[in-house]
Amino acid sequence: MRVAFLGLGAIGTPMAARLASRYDLTVWNRTAERARAFAAEHRAKAAATPGEAVTGAEVVITCLPTSADVERLLAGPDGIVSGLGKGVLFLDCTSGDAATSRSIAARLAPHGVAFADAPVSGGTNGAAAGVLTVMVGGDAEVFQRAVPVLEAFGKRIVHMGPLGAGDAMKAVNNALLGVNILALAEGLTGLVKAGVNPRLALDTLNASSGRSFVSESLIPERVLTGAWPVTFRLALLDKDVGICLDLLRELGIPAPLLERAGELLHQNRVALGEDADYLAPIRRQEQATGVEIRG
Numbered sequence: 136m137r138v139a140f141l142g143l144g145a146i147g148t149p150m151a152a153r154l155a156s157r158y159d160l161t162v163w164n165r166t167a168e169r170a171r172a173f174a175a176e177h178r179a180k181a182a183a184t185p186g187e188a189v190t191g192a193e194v195v196i197t198c199l200p201t202s203a204d205v206e207r208l209l210a211g212p213d214g215i216v217s218g219l220g221k222g223v224l225f226l227d228c229t230s231g232d233a234a235t236s237r238s239i240a241a242r243l244a245p246h247g248v249a250f251a252d253a254p255v256s257g258g259t260n261g262a263a264a265g266v267l268t269v270m271v272g273g274d275a276e277v278f279q280r281a282v283p284v285l286e287a288f289g290k291r292i293v294h295m296g297p298l299g300a301g302d303a304m305k306a307v308n309n310a311l312l313g314v315n316i317l318a319l320a321e322g323l324t325g326l327v328k329a330g331v332n333p334r335l336a337l338d339t340l341n342a343s344s345g346r347s348f349v350s351e352s353l354i355p356e357r358v359l360t361g362a363w364p365v366t367f368r369l370a371l372l373d374k375d376v377g378i379c380l381d382l383l384r385e386l387g388i389p390a391p392l393l394e395r396a397g398e399l400l401h402q403n404r405v406a407l408g409e410d411a412d413y414l415a416p417i418r419r420q421e422q423a424t425g426v427e428i429r430g
C-alpha cells in the first residue's frame with residue numbers, strides 16, 4: 136500500500152520510520168533536506184512538494200504543529216489537494232483543534248477523501264517503539280479503515296467519537312500534563328528546600344496518591360538525571376492548553392485551574408523561547424528557588 140507522510144518533526148520522524156518498514160512510503164517536509172536525509176536512511180522516497188508526496192497514495196498522514204498549518208498545505212498548485220485521488224484516507228496526527236479539523240474534512244469531502252483527526256500521545260520514544268496512544272475523531276467506518284495503518288506506530292488506537300473528538304481528547308490530556316508539570320515543579324522544589332532527598336520524595340510520591348506520569352516517568356528519567364533532553368517543545372504544549380481552554384470556554388465549562396495553568400505555561404514559553412522543552416519550566420523553578428531536583 137502507498138502511504139504519504141508529511142511533517143518530519145520530533146515525533147513525525149519516528150512515526151514515519153515505522154511506516155517505512157511496512158509500506159511504500161513517500162515523505163515530504165517543509166525543510167527539504169530533512170526529507171532527503173530520511174529517505175537516505177529509510178526505505179522511502181522524498182517528494183519536493185506536498186502535491187507530489189500524495190500523488191498515487193492511498194493513505195495520507197500529516198503531523199504538523201497546528202491544524203491551521205495542515206489546512207494551509209491543502210490549496211495551491213503544489214498543494215495536497217492537487218495530488219489527492221478519490222477514495223484516499225487522510226489522517227491528521229497533528230495535535231489540532233476540532234473546528235479546523237471539521238473545516239479540513241469539509242474541504243476534502245468533495246474530492247472523495249475521507250478525513251479523521253488522529254492525534255497521538257506517548258512521546259518520541261513511544262513513537263519509535265510503536266506504542267503510541269492514538270485518539271481518533273471521525274466516522275466509525277473511517278476509523279475501521281485507519282486502524283491497520285495507525286498500528287504501525289500506535290498500540291492503543293481509540294475511537295473517541297465524531298470529527299474533532301480526537302483533538303478534544305488530546306487537548307484535555309495535555310492540559311492535565313501541563314498542570315502536573317507545573318505542580319510538581321512547585322511541590323518538589325519545596326520538598327528539596329525542606330531538606331527531603333529528591334529521589335526519596337519521588338519514590339514516596341510514586342507509592343502514594345499524588346503520583347502521575349510526570350512523577351513516575353518524566354522527572355526520574357529527565358530531571359533527577361539532569362539529562363534534560365528536548366523532545367517536545369513547550370510552545371506546542373502551550374498551544375495544546377490553549378486549544379483545551381478554547382474548547383471549555385465554548386462549552387461554558389468554568390475552568391479556573393486550567394486557565395491559571397495556561398497563563399503560567401504561556402509565561403514560561405515567553406521567557407524560555409520557542410525551542411525550549413516542555414520540562415524547562417521545572418528548571419526555571421529550580422533557578423528561581425535556588426534548589427536542584429537531582430539524585
Ligand code: NDP
Nearest residue numbers: 142143144145146147165166200229230258259366367371
Ligand atoms: P516539531 O516542532 O519537532 O516539528 C514540526 C514539523 O512541522 C517539522 O517537520 C516542521 O518542518 C513542520 N512545520 C512547521 N510549521 C510548518 C508549516 N507552517 N508548514 C509545513 N510544515 C511545517 O513538532 P513535533 O514533531 O514535536 O510535533 C508535531 C505535532 O505532534 C504537534 O501538533 C505536536 O503537538 C504533536 N505531538 C508531539 C509530541 C512530541 O513528543 N514531540 C508528542 C505528541 C504529539 P521543518 O523541518 O521545516 O521545521
